[in-house]
Amino acid sequence: MVVFINVQLNDHHSEALSDFHKEIGVHAELMECYHTTGQVDYVLKVVVQDMVAYKDFLINKLSKMTNVKAYTSHFVINETKRELAYPL
Numbered sequence: 501m502v503v504f505i506n507v508q509l510n511d512h513h514s515e516a517l518s519d520f521h522k523e524i525g526v527h528a529e530l531m532e533c534y535h536t537t538g539q540v541d542y543v544l545k546v547v548v549q550d551m552v553a554y555k556d557f558l559i560n561k562l563s564k565m566t567n568v569k570a571y572t573s574h575f576v577i578n579e580t581k582r583e584l585a586y587p588l
Contacts, residue, residue, distance in 0.1 A: 502576040506540035
């Protein structure tokens with residue numbers, strides 16, 4: 501399962517952001533992590549085996565991070581296009 505998770509943080513100071521990068525980066529489920537503008541602070545691309553593994557990631561990893569205020573998940577139903585290389 502591919503899931504995009506929008507994450508909002510409590511603290512936006514540089515040390516707090518650096519700590520979040522360190523905390524989130526160790527998880528094997530995390531494929532991509534983007535610091536973004538707008539209503540959410542980060543967009544995560546997470547890949548898990550099934551809903552049980554997704555629940556484990558949320559309950560035992562993401563929600564236990566001290567600076568995470570809120571998150572919203574979006575499950576991929578179908579992949580219409582995927583490019584891995586940038587056109588030069």
